[in-house]
Amino acid sequence: MGEHAIDVKNISIHYRILNSASVRGGFWGRKKRNLVHEAVKDLSFSVDRGEVLGIVGKNGSGKSTLLRSIAGIFAPNVGEIDLHGYTVSLMALGIGFVSRLSGRENIMLSGMLLGFSEKAIREKMQEIIEFSELGEFIDRPVATYSIGMHSKLAFAITAMLETDIMLVDEVLSVGDSRFQKKSLAKMRELITDVNTTVLIVSHSMETLRSLCDRVLWIHDGVMKEIGDTETVIQHYNDFMNK
Numbered sequence: 001m002g003e004h005a006i007d008v009k010n011i012s013i014h015y016r017i018l019n020s021a022s023v024r025g026g027f028w029g030r031k032k033r034n035l036v037h038e039a040v041k042d043l044s045f046s047v048d049r050g051e052v053l054g055i056v057g058k059n060g061s062g063k064s065t066l067l068r069s070i071a072g073i074f075a076p077n078v079g080e081i082d083l084h085g086y087t088v089s090l091m092a093l094g095i096g097f098v099s100r101l102s103g104r105e106n107i108m109l110s111g112m113l114l115g116f117s118e119k120a121i122r123e124k125m126q127e128i129i130e131f132s133e134l135g136e137f138i139d140r141p142v143a144t145y146s147i148g149m150h151s152k153l154a155f156a157i158t159a160m161l162e163t164d165i166m167l168v169d170e171v172l173s174v175g176d177s178r179f180q181k182k183s184l185a186k187m188r189e190l191i192t193d194v195n196t197t198v199l200i201v202s203h204s205m206e207t208l209r210s211l212c213d214r215v216l217w218i219h220d221g222v223m224k225e226i227g228d229t230e231t232v233i234q235h236y237n238d239f240m241n242k
Contacts (some may be wrong), residue, residue, distance in 0.1 A: 002046065002048035002049055002050070002051070003048065003049045003104065004046045004048060004049065004082075004084060004196040005047055005048065005049040005050075005051070005082070005083070005084060005086055005198075006046065006047040006070065006081070006083055006084075006086075006164055006165065006197065007046050007081070007082040007083070008043060008045050008046070008066075008070070008080070008081050009042055009044055009079050009080050009081070009082070010042055010043070010044050010078065010079040010080075011040060011042075011043050011044070011069065011076035011078060011079030011080065011081060012038065012040055012041050012042055012043070012076060012077055012078040012079060013038075013039045013040040013065055013066075013069055013074075013076050013077055013221075014038045014039060014050070014077055015037055015039065016034050016035065016036055016037075017036070017037050017038070019036040021109075027230065028057065029103075033145065038063045038221055039065040040062045040066055040069070040218075040221045041074070041221040041222050042078075042079075042222070043062075043079075043218070043221075043222070043223055044068070044079075044106050044223075045216060045223065045226055047197055047199065048197070049194075049195065049197055050193075050194040050195055050196065050197060051087075051197055051198075051213050052191050052197075052198045052199075052200065052211055052212045052213050053069075053198070053199050053200070053212060053213065053214050053215070053216060053219065054199075054200050054201075054202065054211070054212035054215040054216070054229065055199060055200065055201045055202075055210035055213070055215070055216045055217075056201075056202075056205075056208065056215060056216070056217050056218070056232070056236050057217060057218040057219055057234070057236075058219070058240065060221055061218045061220060061222040062216055062218050062220075063201045064092065064169050064170075064201060065220070066177065066200060067090060067092065067167045067169050067201060068090065068092075069081060070083075070088065070165075070199070071088055071089070071090035071167055072088070072168060073090070083165060086163075086164035086165050086197070087115060087163040087164045087165065088156045088163055088164070088165040088166075088167065089113065089114055089161070089163040089165070089166055089167065090158075090167045090169065091155060091159075091166065091167065091168045091169065091171050092154065092167075092168075092170070092171060093157040096110050096113065096154070097110070097142045097150070097153075097154075098142070098144075098199055099141060099142050099143035100140060100141055100143060101141065102138065102139045102140055102141055102142070103129075103134055103137060103138040103139070103140065103142055103153050104125070104129070104138050104139055106142055106153070106155055106157075107128055107129075107139070107153075107218035108121055108125075109124060109182050110157050110161075111124075111157070111161050114161055114163060116161055118216070120161075121149060123159070124160050124161060127160050128157055128158075128160045128161075130158045131153045131155075131156040131159065131160060131186075132153045132156035133152060133157075133179065134149060134152060134153060134224060137149060137163060148176065148179075151171045152179060154171055155171050155172075155183050155186075159183075159186050159187075159190060162190065162193075162196065164195065164196065164197060165196075165197045165198075165199075166190070166196065166197070166198045166199070167198075167199050168187070168198065168199065168200045168201065168202075169201045170201055170203070171183075172184060172187065172200070172202060172204070172207055184207065184210075187211060188210075188211065189210060191208075198211075198232060200212065204238070205233050207208075208229060209229060209233065212229045213229065214226060214228065214229060214232075215227070215228075215229045215232040215233060215236075216232075217232050217235070217236050219239075224236075224239075
């Protein structure tokens with residue numbers, strides 16, 4: 001067993017859901033209903049330094065919630081996550097960008113939030129812009145970007161400003177097919193570094209087969225299985241095709 005980069009220990013994550021009935025109840029004096037959604041339930045696993053772990057599960061199973069918790073966007077309600085001092089970045093749609101700022105300004109902001117100096121970010125700036133293929137749009141507000149453009153910028157920033165742990169949430173499947181191939185090639189290049197640990201959420205079994213050492217299957221917030229990539233994918237596909 002290698003040195004652990006990530007230890008997830010008995011974490012549970014829940015949040016309250018405000019529905020229209022509870023709002024009306026508040027106005028008319030009726031008792032409010034507190035609805036609690038358990039997104040992740042008593043989940044434990046470890047990831048070795050340099051390992052690539054895929055994460056599968058149906059929509060709403062808790063995959064993205066798990067990645068956001070590992071990234072430190074919010075803490076689990078129960079349990080703990082230990083990154084052993086390693087730096088972490090999350091590559092996901094709708095995360096980390098300020099919509100009124102330009103793409104260029106968001107590159108600077110994202111880099112600083114990741115702990116890079118202004119000098120280091122400026123040295124990588126042109127490389128990030130060229131990889132993103134946004135051209136003149138790099139100086140326009142991110143609010144004007146399409147989903148594909150947002151994905152390109154998110155991938156370019158995380159890929160060029162490398163951290164010890166990379167969390168990738170579905171962005172490899174967004175954008176035109178040529179950019180998807182380019183991103184996949186870059187991801188393969190990044191994971192050849194034995195010190196880079198990667199967690200990938202994807203609905204593409206082909207992508208997971210080509211990149212991952214192991215796969216974690218989450219179902220309704222609970223771990224169903226973790227192990228060999230091909231074995232877990234086969235079990236997951238069999239379950240989903242019932």
